[in-house]
Amino acid sequence: MKYLSISLSYSICIGERIKSDPDYLPKVTVATGNPQHQKKKAAKKLHPCPDCGKTFDRPSHLERHENTHTRIKKLAPNYTCSYCGKIFAKPSKLARHERGHTGEKPYSCCKCGKCFAEPGHRKSHELTHNEERPYTCDDCGIGFFNQSKLQRHQRTHTGEKPYCCTECGKTFARSGGLKTHWLSHTGERPYLCSDCGKSFFSSGDLKVHYLTHTGEKPHCCSVCGKGFAQRGNMRAHERSHSGERPYICADCGANFAHSNYLKIHRRIHTGERPFPCPVCGKRFILSGHLGRHQKTHIPKNNT
Template sequence: MTIRNVGRSLEGVKDLFDISVHTGEKPYKCNKCGKSFSASSNLKVPQRIHTCEKPYECKECGKAFHTASYLVIYERIHTGEKTFMCQECWKAFSYSYQLTIHYGVHSGEKSYECKECGKTFALCGRLTRHQTTHSCKKRFECNKCGKTFTCIASLKKHQSIHTGEKHYECKECGKSFHLASTLVTHDRIHTGKKSYQRKERGEAFGETSCES
């Protein structure tokens, strides 16, 4: 076959692909699960899933993936790269879906509803934590004040209030807090959310916090 004929053949394949995209035709079928695709290249991913083939490996930890795109996303865990930024509070996220969920905090939209009591939440994680109040008994009790919790981690976090431990430190100024949520509120001082001045020190604050 001449170079010219090879070129024509390749153009023919491209034309077939372009046509299938517009017509919705999916001539490439996976012989394992029956799922069909418009391009033969798209068939490779599900075939790797069936055969457990993971050719894309993370150089940092050795974890492997079916596709190069999954590896690129995963590597952000090691690099700390956060490319998706909220335009409301400038908080950054590694993944676009995290940013989408986060926007619900600002919009007031609460699309996650508890089927037990009807209470709604902006974040799926908060709904999950809330649901434990229905499904679990509060078995962990604070020996200082008697308050009970559903998990040991929550109890330990609470006990730091009694012991005076402050595990959450601001990277900007070094100030420490009992709770992560208090640190988040404090961080707004440095990000530019400043709504009033405290006269005695001349420091600008966005929100007051219960703890220091």
């Protein structure tokens, strides 16, 4: 069995310095077999980096990693974000990051004019104008432009979450979900709303938040015309017309119209209760249950 290490483009605050480099990232393991191999690896003597705490099996690997700290320090004055202070190894990465603050979208679709912050996002969008979707999900029949998107989608049916946070053990179906989650440990919220100043962990959360200011609901149901701020909510709504429930629990067979409903349901099996009461510490499966519980701590007015 093998465990694969995957580097993600994280930015992690350590002390007074903010660094962005693959060698600063938390190790992500993707399990593909017998966990005994991981236990053997854990038994090896580890050599921690004095700067960031990352551990290595060999002193030579630690030494090579420490050189990246030196390199980042030299680059720091040249490639620093003027909005949040993040440091980047390349000016192109800095420019891409700063577009998240400014909202600039310089790449437009040649067919419909829709604009994007990244050329890769534009390329993916342009494929939507091509009706051919050769990769089809066996469970629900949805088609995709490439195999990687199909594989990512299939995890919504299987419940597979191969990306694990080394800080708290929480698992995710997508590497981007882990990347965003990691910011909850560092406390970093790099995406700022220019209208109200509220900050967010991801550019996607900021984009959805902007709609609360504009009132825009760009995604409309093809059956009844009802508008939604998020495409996922529109698709879930459309299933209320078709009766389709493609998200199936691998433990009990219960099926759902929305992947989020399956995610919440699975907490019954895993025992996960992510919403703790700040007063008594009792934990809940849903934020709404926590809200009702918190009212029990409010003294009743007997007058």
